[in-house]
Amino acid sequence: xxxxxxxxxKADSNHREGRSCVRYKCSLxxxxxxxxxxxxxxxxxxxxxxxxxxxxxxxxxxxNFDHSYMExxxxxxxxxxxYELTRKNLMVxxxxxxxxxxxxEAGRLEAVKCDFFPLTFVLPSEYHLFVEDFKRSPGSTWIMxxxxxxxxxGIFLFRKLKDIMEWKKDxxxxxxxxxxxxxxxxxxxxxxxxxxxxHGRKFDLRVYILxxxxxxxxxxxxxxxxARFSNTRFSLRTIDDQYVHLTNVAVQKTAPVYNPEKGxxxxxxQLRRYLTAKHGTYVVEELFKDIxxxxxxxxQSVQKVIINDKHCFELYGYxxxxxxxxxxxxxxxxxSPSLTASNQDDYxxxxxxxxxxxxxxxxxxxxxxxxxxxxxxxxxxxxxxxFRENAGLETLGSPFQTANTHLGxxxxxxxxxxxxxxPFPGQKKV
Amino acid sequence: xxxxxxELSVTIAQIVQRLKGTHLHSQLEKQAxxxxxxxxxxxxxxxxxxxxxxRATGWERKLQNAVxxxxxxxxxxxxxxxxxxxxxxxxxxxxxxxASWEKRILKSLNSMCTELGVPLARKRPVLEQKELTSKWxxxxxxxxxxxxxxxxxxxxxxxxxxxNLKNPNHDHSDGLTARSHWGxxxxxxxxxxxxxxxxAYPELSLSCSQLGIDDHAHVPxxxxxxxxxxxxxxxxxxxxxxxxxxxxxxxxPTGLRAQLWALILNITNDPEDVAHYEQLKAAVIHHDLLVDxxxxxxxxxxxxxxxxxxxxxxxxxxxxxxxxRDTAVLEHFSYNSATPPKSYIQGKTGEEEFAxxxxxxxxxxxxxxxxxxxxxxxxxxxxxxxxxxxREMYVRYFFRLHSISSSPSGIVSLCLQxxxxxxxxxxxxxxxxxxxxAQPLRIAFKWMVRAFSGYxxxxxxxxxxxxxxxxxxxxxxxxxxxxxxxxxxxNLMEVTSLASxxxxxxxxxxxxVMPLLQIFLFANVI
Numbered sequence: 004x005x006x007x008x009x010x011x012x013k014a015d016s017n018h019r020e021g022r023s024c025v026r027y028k029c030s031l032x033x034x035x036x037x038x039x040x041x042x043x044x045x046x047x048x049x050x051x052x053x054x055x056x057x058x059x060x061x062x063x064x065x066x067n068f069d070h071s072y073m074e075x076x077x078x079x080x081x082x083x084x085x086y087e088l089t090r091k092n093l094m095v096x097x098x099x100x101x102x103x104x105x106x107x108e109a110g111r112l113e114a115v116k117c118d119f120f121p122l123t124f125v126l127p128s129e130y131h132l133f134v135e136d137f138k139r140s141p142g143s144t145w146i147m148x149x150x151x152x153x154x155x156x157g158i159f160l161f162r163k164l165k166d167i168m169e170w171k172k173d174x175x176x177x178x179x180x181x182x183x184x185x186x187x188x189x190x191x192x193x194x195x196x197x198x199x200x201x202h203g204r205k206f207d208l209r210v211y212i213l214x215x216x217x218x219x220x221x222x223x224x225x226x227x228x229x230a231r232f233s234n235t236r237f238s239l240r241t242i243d244d245q246y247v248h249l250t251n252v253a254v255q256k257t258a259p260v261y262n263p264e265k266g267x268x269x270x271x272x273q274l275r276r277y278l279t280a281k282h283g284t285y286v287v288e289e290l291f292k293d294i295x296x297x298x299x300x301x302x303q304s305v306q307k308v309i310i311n312d313k314h315c316f317e318l319y320g321y322x323x324x325x326x327x328x329x330x331x332x333x334x335x336x337x338x339s340p341s342l343t344a345s346n347q348d349d350y351x352x353x354x355x356x357x358x359x360x361x362x363x364x365x366x367x368x369x370x371x372x373x374x375x376x377x378x379x380x381x382x383x384x385x386x387x388x389x390f391r392e393n394a395g396l397e398t399l400g401s402p403f404q405t406a407n408t409h410l411g412x413x414x415x416x417x418x419x420x421x422x423x424x425x426p427f428p429g430q431k432k433v
Numbered sequence: 434x435x436x437x438x439x440e441l442s443v444t445i446a447q448i449v450q451r452l453k454g455t456h457l458h459s460q461l462e463k464q465a466x467x468x469x470x471x472x473x474x475x476x477x478x479x480x481x482x483x484x485x486x487x488r489a490t491g492w493e494r495k496l497q498n499a500v501x502x503x504x505x506x507x508x509x510x511x512x513x514x515x516x517x518x519x520x521x522x523x524x525x526x527x528x529x530x531x532a533s534w535e536k537r538i539l540k541s542l543n544s545m546c547t548e549l550g551v552p553l554a555r556k557r558p559v560l561e562q563k564e565l566t567s568k569w570x571x572x573x574x575x576x577x578x579x580x581x582x583x584x585x586x587x588x589x590x591x592x593x594x595x596x597n598l599k600n601p602n603h604d605h606s607d608g609l610t611a612r613s614h615w616g617x618x619x620x621x622x623x624x625x626x627x628x629x630x631x632x633a634y635p636e637l638s639l640s641c642s643q644l645g646i647d648d649h650a651h652v653p654x655x656x657x658x659x660x661x662x663x664x665x666x667x668x669x670x671x672x673x674x675x676x677x678x679x680x681x682x683x684x685x686p687t688g689l690r691a692q693l694w695a696l697i698l699n700i701t702n703d704p705e706d707v708a709h710y711e712q713l714k715a716a717v718i719h720h721d722l723l724v725d726x727x728x729x730x731x732x733x734x735x736x737x738x739x740x741x742x743x744x745x746x747x748x749x750x751x752x753x754x755x756x757x758r759d760t761a762v763l764e765h766f767s768y769n770s771a772t773p774p775k776s777y778i779q780g781k782t783g784e785e786e787f788a789x790x791x792x793x794x795x796x797x798x799x800x801x802x803x804x805x806x807x808x809x810x811x812x813x814x815x816x817x818x819x820x821x822x823x824r825e826m827y828v829r830y831f832f833r834l835h836s837i838s839s840s841p842s843g844i845v846s847l848c849l850q851x852x853x854x855x856x857x858x859x860x861x862x863x864x865x866x867x868x869x870x871a872q873p874l875r876i877a878f879k880w881m882v883r884a885f886s887g888y889x890x891x892x893x894x895x896x897x898x899x900x901x902x903x904x905x906x907x908x909x910x911x912x913x914x915x916x917x918x919x920x921x922x923x924n925l926m927e928v929t930s931l932a933s934x935x936x937x938x939x940x941x942x943x944x945x946v947m948p949l950l951q952i953f954l955f956a957n958v959i
Contacts, residue, residue: 202748202810203570232744273741276687276892280812283688284662348740413650 021368022076023427027056030063033343034350038357043427044367056366061085061339073314078364081338082217082315088305089319089338091190092125092150101304117304119297120333122193133191137164144194160194167191195332199325201277205233207334208271208323210410212298212383213360218311219386222302223363224295226379226414227352228271268349275411278329286329294323294331295408299384301333318360355379355416362424369425377423378416381407440510448503456705457499464492491672495701498674502699505829505905508767522770524839526600531770531837534594538797539774541585546723549581553776553791555721562718569714573737573746579730584800588882591799591835592617592875595845598837615867616852617874622839624850626857630912630954634904636682637947639955644684645896645947658686665689674699682903684896684947691812697902698825702818710817713755716793720758724792728753732803741891745810752806752820753798756827762794765828770838771795796832801879804886805831808894830907834882847881847911848874854915858957862922871931876938877914884910885941893946913946916953920944 026048029036035058039045048054057079059067064081073079087093098120106114124133126147137145147167148158161167198205211225269277279287298321320340324332342357344350359378363370375382375389382389383406390404452458465483468474474482487493511520522528546553557565568574600620625633636643642657652658661683668676669692677696685693700706717725732749736742742749756762766773773795775788806823813819833843840846855863855873866873880888884907885897900909917938918925924937 202745202814204744267743269741269744273891277811279687280691281814284686285688287688415650 022055022366025056025366026052026054027058028052028054029058030060031058031342034353035342035357038354038361042358042361056364075313076366077314078316078366079314080316080318082214082317083310083312085309085317085338087308088301089336090150091123091148091335092188094301094305094336095120095123095125095190097304097308098301101300116296117300119293119300119331121195124191126189126191134164140193144196146192146194148190148192150188150190195324195326197327199327199329201232206230206269206274208274208294208321208325208331209340210271210294210298210321210323211340211356212302212319212321213316213363213380214302214319215316215363216311216313217302217306217309220302220306220384221382221386222298222384223377223380224298224383224408224410225356225359226271226381226409226412226416227356228410229352230269230271230274232267232269268345270348270352271411272413282329290325290329290331291408291410292406294410295383295406297321297323297331297333299388301336302384316360316364318356355414359416359420362420367427369427374423375407376419378420379414381409383408443510444507447507448500451503452496452499455499456703457495457701461487461492461496464490494672498672498696498699501674506765506768517767518772521768522838524600526598527770527837527839527845530594530598532772534591534837535772535774538585539776542723542774542797543776545583545585551723551726553723557719557721561721565718569751571747572750573732577726577729579726579733582726582730584731584734585727585797587800588879589875591844591882592878595837595848598845615856615863616849617872618845618849618852620845620849622846622849624841624846624853625908626853627954627957630908634682634909634954636903637900637951637954639951642683643947644686644899645893645945646951648684662686662689665693669693669696672696678903678905680903681899685899687892690895690899694812694902695818695822698822698829700818700821700825702821706821707817709759709761710755710820713758713820714751716758717754722757722792724757724798725754727798728757728803731798731800735801735887736803736807739807739887742804742807742810742887745807748810748816748819749803749806751816752823753803755820756824757792757794757796757798759794759824760790762796762824762828763790765832766795769832769836770840770843771832771836796827799835801883801887804883808886808891808898811891811895829905830901831884833907834884842907844882847907848878850908850911851877851881851914854912855918858915858953859919859922862918862925865926866934869929869931869934871928871934873918875931876935877918880914880917880941881910885913888941889944889946890942893944897946909950912953913950916949917941917944919953919957920949 023044025042025045027039027045028048029039039047039058045056055077057063057077059080061081064079064083068079068081068083087097098117102114102117105117122136124130124136126133142162144160144162146158146160159166208228208230210228213223213225215221215223275287275291278290301321317338318340320337322334322337324334326332342353344353356379359380363377363380370377375391389407391407392404464487468483468486469479471486474486484493487496508517509520511523518528522531542553545551565572596617596619598618598620603620631638635641642661644658644661647657648654648661665680665686666689668680669689674696677693681693681697695702728750732746732753736749737746763773773790774797776791777788805827806819809819809823809826813822830842833840834847835844837843837845852863852874863873884901885894889897897909897913901907921937925934928934928937
């Protein structure tokens with residue numbers, strides 16, 4: 004039965020409290036704003052007005068989170084210290100520590116499953132460790148990345164130590180002389196020299212993961228994603244040609260040959276089909292299992308470090324690179340993946356992604372909390388692995404359980420949502 | 434008139450002649466010689482034992498596949514006194530139309546050549562050769578100035594030619610009557626109607642499972658898909674061309690398609706194929722042809738602009754530039770109603786001894802030609818194998834889509850069949866579109882000329898091409914075109930101009946090919 008109390012509706016005991024009117028703030032001027040505008044019952048609030056939902060940028064979060072009091076129902080799109088996962092130096096630190104823990108507790112075979120990030124050192128603190136390893140593999144290529152910048156800025160490749168000598172000089176100046184703000188932290192990472200190429204072109208994968216809680220860990224995987232292609236052909240000859248090696252769309256956009264209408268992206272479904280045609284179903288299924296492994300372990304590595312807060316959820320953009328042996332590598336995790344669309348198809352995909360994110364955040368109280376799928380999102384981890392098959396005596400301990408992930412699979416989200424969701428409060432059923 | 438028995442002997446003799454001297458032949462001889470050492474070969478039954486050995490080691494199967502392939506490309510048999518031109522195209526008016534079309538194309542090519550001052554062929558200087566060799570794998574990275582080159586013709590130019598075909602035996606004197614053609618194609622050929630199509634394509638019926646329908650996400654795989662894949666694996670293991678062709682009628686699983694198509698087309702990737710491809714590559718390095726610019730332009734305009742095919746740009750050049758120089762393609766002119774264009778050495782026009790086929794493969798590319806190759810890039814990685822598959826598909830099927838002939842798989846028959854199917858089964862729609870000057874063929878023609886490449890999403894296109902290979906016919910291309918109109922009939926009835934009809938049919942990327950075909954053929958009330 005329904006009671007109307009204030010501006011929220013208390014549904015029957017199966018459903019948690021939901022709101023019919025949601026006041027939101029949004030600091031982005033792209034697809035997100037469109038989705039919020041068009042959501043029934045959601046109203047934008049002015050600068051200082053009270054809000055129930057905030058799609059903020061990380062800058063706002065840094066300045067305001069600690070000073071804001073949030074009522075129980077309020078939701079915000081970032082975790083306070085998300086940078087433990089998304090800043091390259093912290094991610095490396097957390098992953099290394101996690102790996103050690105796994106090796107100690109479960110042995111070497113299990114720890115090997117954590118070897119999905121290329122050998123990485125934080126600079127300047129680990130410079131000497133890096134030099135040791137550098138000398139052990141002469142002629143190999145390394146990539147230097149600034150810790151906090153995005154969109155491919157400040158990244159360069161090198162093979163000789165002298166290429167970074169200049170940079171190192173700045174770092175060994177004494178503390179008094181050094182201006183904290185000027186010298187950035189960098190990570191240096193072993194460069195993957197044998198990426199999987201499609202007809203000579205390098206690409207990386209962008210995958211979307213939604214985390215609604217770290218303790219316990221609850222994470223959803225979106226079925227759509229894309230492969231971003233480098234515009235020019237891959238070759239190790241010219242390290243200086245930044246355009247070849249960096250596939251971030253932002254960098255590609257300024258490359259001379261970029262055609263904005265084309266968008267040099269393949270939908271995940273297209274990539275999955277291509278790989279299946281080339282390598283067969285079994286190999287590709289194993290590959291996608293390995294990719295699932297990356298998501299889960301990377302989140303587990305920061306589980307105890309991230310400040311869990313029931314107000315917070317976060318939509319991550321994971322960048323994955325495949326090598327020629329079809330091994331996936333984690334390149335980085337983005338807390339603010341670009342939600343600006345490059346063309347109509349991209350817009351529709353991102354619109355659906357954000358819409359489904361809002362369905363899962365569920366300000367309206369329409370979900371039971373037992374769902375394994377909402378729109379294009381599949382529940383990947385819920386304080387433990389989630390399987391496609393429903394648990395029962397027959398499936399207990401069975402080796403035939405498949406993970407509840409469908410990356411690159413058919414995304415018939417509209418149909419699924421029609422069957423799953425009740426209409427919005429105040430809306431008649433269609 | 435030859436009787437069946439002697440016709441068969443002639444066919445056998447022809448095939449034996451073609452297979453003599455091939456790599457397979459020498460391999461078989463080698464195997465036969467070597468097996469003589471084996472204990473199971475006895476002198477008194479040597480013939481039988483060698484045969485048994487070849488069968489057991491899979492060599493007989495390879496020979497079977499080769500023979501099967503030859504049967505596919507056998508020139509039509511005709512009266513021993515009839516010249517080749519008459520055998521490959523019996524209708525005189527078709528021959529004339531094709532010949533005058535060829536003249537026009539060649540004239541256009543020659544005038545482009547004179548206008549631009551670019552020779553038809555030119556030997557590359559050594560420096561240029563070296564450069565091209567070094568960037569063989571990234572030819573798409575260049576942005577040469579192609580603004581002065583125009584495609585020699587586009588599908589719509591070709592459509593105008595077909596619309597103006599005239600059968601001199603047809604009496605037009607009674608003017609436009611109910612029995613006249615309301616469509617664009619003004620001639621009559623025998624094309625199949627739905628009841629006949631139902632008999633010809635039983636594997637597409639509602640009671641038969643297939644990929645593209647019964648592998649949908651909501652259908653449990655145990656009902657059909659798993660078993661079909663298991664059978665597919667067996668077919669690949671057995672390496673049987675004919676079985677693969679039959680199997681493909683119900684669709685090829687994504688993971689097996691590349692192997693199945695190679696099997697159906699008998700692409701063996703022998704050392705002689707690899708060597709041949711390397712020779713073609715060398716020919717590209719040594720000489721620059723005018724048609725190369727047409728190919729560059731076509732790839733840049735079509736495949737490079739496609740959301741999915743842009744990735745394959747480089748390999749498209751590698752395939753098409755080699756294709757232009759491949760004189761082995763000339764063989765297909767023994768059953769293609771077209772004749773390869775000839776060019777004359779400077780100053781010797783008309784003198785046959787100085788005539789040279791131009792381009793060397795006799796095929797002048799038109800706007801959209803590269804789309805025949807693009808979908809294949811999805812399946813094959815190595816340029817040599819990709820090249821062989823494309824070439825075989827061209828000489829078996831694609832050539833029929835741009836030459837004028839009376840063949841049931843030819844574009845003329847497909848156009849006529851498309852129009853007839855609509856006229857008979859959707860007469861109201863056809864009448865409406867005709868009234869508003871939006872003849873359906875004007876919209877569907879471009880789909881059919883490309884066998885839908887670039888219009889359907891890739892996975893759907895490959896399901897269609899599975900059936901083209903499976904049934905060894907392009908007929909389903911016409912049926913699909915009609916089925917698309919049937920599917921969007923409601924919206925089309927509302928439009929009032931050609932432009933709005935085009936808009937309704939502009940985007941086919943969401944269509945599911947197999948349900949459309951199945952419903953059109955088997956679910957409609959006749």
